Amino acid sequence: MPAPRTVLLTGAAGGLGTLMRQRLPAYGYRLRLFDLVPVEGEPGAITADLADTDALREAVRDVDAIIHLAGISLESTFDKILHSNLQGTYNLYEAARTAGGVRRIVFASSNHAVGFTPRPAEGDLLIPIDTPHRPDTLYGLSKCFGEDLASLYWDLHGLETVSIRIGSCFPEPTSVRMLSVWMSPDDGARLLHAALTAEDVGHTVVYGSSANTRLWWDLSSARALGYEPQDDSEPYAAKLIAEQGELDPANPDQAHLGGHFCTRPPIWPH
Numbered sequence: 001m002p003a004p005r006t007v008l009l010t011g012a013a014g015g016l017g018t019l020m021r022q023r024l025p026a027y028g029y030r031l032r033l034f035d036l037v038p039v040e041g042e043p044g045a046i047t048a049d050l051a052d053t054d055a056l057r058e059a060v061r062d063v064d065a066i067i068h069l070a071g072i073s074l075e076s077t078f079d080k081i082l083h084s085n086l087q088g089t090y091n092l093y094e095a096a097r098t099a100g101g102v103r104r105i106v107f108a109s110s111n112h113a114v115g116f117t118p119r120p121a122e123g124d125l126l127i128p129i130d131t132p133h134r135p136d137t138l139y140g141l142s143k144c145f146g147e148d149l150a151s152l153y154w155d156l157h158g159l160e161t162v163s164i165r166i167g168s169c170f171p172e173p174t175s176v177r178m179l180s181v182w183m184s185p186d187d188g189a190r191l192l193h194a195a196l197t198a199e200d201v202g203h204t205v206v207y208g209s210s211a212n213t214r215l216w217w218d219l220s221s222a223r224a225l226g227y228e229p230q231d232d233s234e235p236y237a238a239k240l241i242a243e244q245g246e247l248d249p250a251n252p253d254q255a256h257l258g259g260h261f262c263t264r265p266p267i268w269p270h
């Protein structure tokens with residue numbers, strides 16, 4: 001589809017939102033920023049909760065597409081996840097549907113939607129995109145909900161979504177697990193651009209990572225959108241393995257895609 005011009009970026013104050021709002025304007029997008037907390041250095045950003053349906057109605061007015069990053073990004077209480085990730089994502093989809101002009105949403109899903117999937121050993125097949133949902137946390141479960149909500153809005157209302165099961169998008173990989181699931185910020189922006197511009201995506205689910213030598217999952221549905229990752233975590237491997245050792249399949253923290261979320265889920269500090 002022709003590149004959308006005005007794109008609403010929710011979660012713009014967060015880690016990923018910050019990395020992406022630094023990169024996406026170079027692709028020609030005009031970003032409208034939205035977050036619960038003020039976006040540093042961006043006085044024009046909308047500061048509102050996803051619970052605020054009036055603010056959402058204004059936020060989606062005249063936007064061509066939405067990148068939906070806002071939400072609780074780690075394990076938390078059910079009430080907080082219900083508020084931001086379930087109700088909040090539903091509110092956003094309803095605002096997009098009723099606005100009429102929004103052609104597509106790119107939804108930040110997560111590897112934790114399938115986090116209890118055993119990770120492949122060397123030589124095993126990569127995990128396919130149609131592997132069943134196996135959430136490792138209430139957080140992961142909320143991403144399963146988001147993917148299914150996207151599917152419903154495509155089938156029922158014709159609103160397209162690309163759901164990206166993001167691995168770990170940070171400036172550098174900081175663990176041996178991240179060598180397999182890392183997505184460089186530059187590749188993150190490439191993938192968002194592909195997700196915003198590919199033709200006829202309906203509801204498409206992809207994994208989001210760089211072309212890592214130690215990749216665990218199949219990137220072919222992302223590549224089918226036109227995504228061509230340029231980065232690989234391998235230059236970081238020797239140092240991280242020397243510090244932390246190779247992953248041990250007998251260690252339950254290291255046996256699944258979701259890593260330590262499967263045993264000691266990190267709890268959202270707020």
Ligand code: NAI
Binds near residue numbers: 012068
């Ligand atoms: P983050 O926690 O740094 O940012 C999330 C942002 O959402 C925050 O700025 C927060 O204020 C905002 N937010 C939370 N609840 C809100 C609400 N009710 N209304 C409005 N804004 C709200 O998380 P990060 O790392 O930037 O992740 C962004 C998205 O990508 C999240 O949905 C996360 O689940 C997803 N993701 C991120 C990964 C990563 O590697 N960074 C990996 C997999 C998924």
Ligand code: 15L
Binds near residue numbers: 110112166167168
């Ligand atoms: C996620 O879904 C989190 O939002 C992010 O902070 C990382 O923990 C990432 O997964 C991961 O699996 O490393």
